[in-house]
Amino acid sequence: MSPPETRYATTVTAVGEQVPEFAGQGLLIWFAEGAPEELHFFAILHRPTVTTGGVRAGDVVRIDDKAFRVTAVGEVANDNMVNLGHMDLKANGATEAPLPGDICLEELPLPEPRPGSELVIEGVAVAADPHR
Amino acid sequence: MAEYKAVRVEAGRGGWGGPLTIKPSDDRKLIYSVTGGGIHPVAQRIAELTGGEAFDGFKSSAPFDKIAVAVIDCGGTARVGVYPMKKVPTVDVHATSPAGPLAMFIKEDIFVSGVSPENVKEA
Numbered sequence: 001m002s003p004p005e006t007r008y009a010t011t012v013t014a015v016g017e018q019v020p021e022f023a024g025q026g027l028l029i030w031f032a033e034g035a036p037e038e039l040h041f042f043a044i045l046h047r048p049t050v051t052t053g054g055v056r057a058g059d060v061v062r063i064d065d066k067a068f069r070v071t072a073v074g075e076v077a078n079d080n081m082v083n084l085g086h087m088d089l090k091a092n093g094a095t096e097a098p099l100p101g102d103i104c105l106e107e108l109p110l111p112e113p114r115p116g117s118e119l120v121i122e123g124v125a126v127a128a129d130p131h132r
Numbered sequence: 133m134a135e136y137k138a139v140r141v142e143a144g145r146g147g148w149g150g151p152l153t154i155k156p157s158d159d160r161k162l163i164y165s166v167t168g169g170g171i172h173p174v175a176q177r178i179a180e181l182t183g184g185e186a187f188d189g190f191k192s193s194a195p196f197d198k199i200a201v202a203v204i205d206c207g208g209t210a211r212v213g214v215y216p217m218k219k220v221p222t223v224d225v226h227a228t229s230p231a232g233p234l235a236m237f238i239k240e241d242i243f244v245s246g247v248s249p250e251n252v253k254e255a
Binding site for chain 2 (some may be wrong): 018025029072080083084090098100102
């Protein structure tokens with residue numbers, strides 16, 4: 001077994017007023033600091049430290065002490081994450097992403113991140129599986 | 133006083149909504165690109181054809197009442213609804229349909245998606 005690869009890591013700097021409501025609906029919207037102000041009200045703003053990308057189904061998203069398995073990744077989700085620090089995390093358990101920006105997670109209650117909260121996305125190294 | 137021309141923006145393959153007619157004015161002249169990697173080619177083309185001013189929303193901010201059109205590369209949840217909610221005509225370069233928590237604001241007369249530069253034509 002290879003050790004997990006960190007695909008993304010970031011620290012929350014601010015949380016918009018609509019975030020608790022969206023979290024209750026299984027949705028967390030993330031944007032890197034510097035996103036236009038009109039996006040702040042529903043977004044978790046953050047300052048990334050690792051922006052490698054390449055998130056795919058089977059990876060694990062950790063938000064502080066909670067862990068969620070990734071079940072599906074939309075076709076533009078990695079570009080948005082790497083370029084803009086933008087993620088739409090949806091705890092819907094979908095095995096095919098309904099929307100191109102989605103990062104779908106197993107269907108568990110989402111936490112409400114706070115300033116200082118940490119998100120890490122870990123993936124298993126590709127070389128570990130010769131069938132990929 | 134600058135001279136501005138109108139363009140017609142149609143939905144591209146798999147896209148939804150529109151067509152939109154965009155014509156900047158001295159008050160609303162910004163072609164506002166809220167996209168990864170700077171000004172998107174769709175925003176660049178709209179600016180060139182209309183005489184509007186291409187503007188990178190991730191570099192600096194602008195008030196909504198100065199924006200002629202917002203160009204986004206939204207994956208379907210967040211940005212798709214914000215600009216229509218503020219009554220700003222919105223062009224998504226990805227082929228999205230109304231969805232997400234702000235879906236109720238996304239209508240054909242203010243939103244068009246799946247747009248490539250060739251879907252932007254002189255009106």
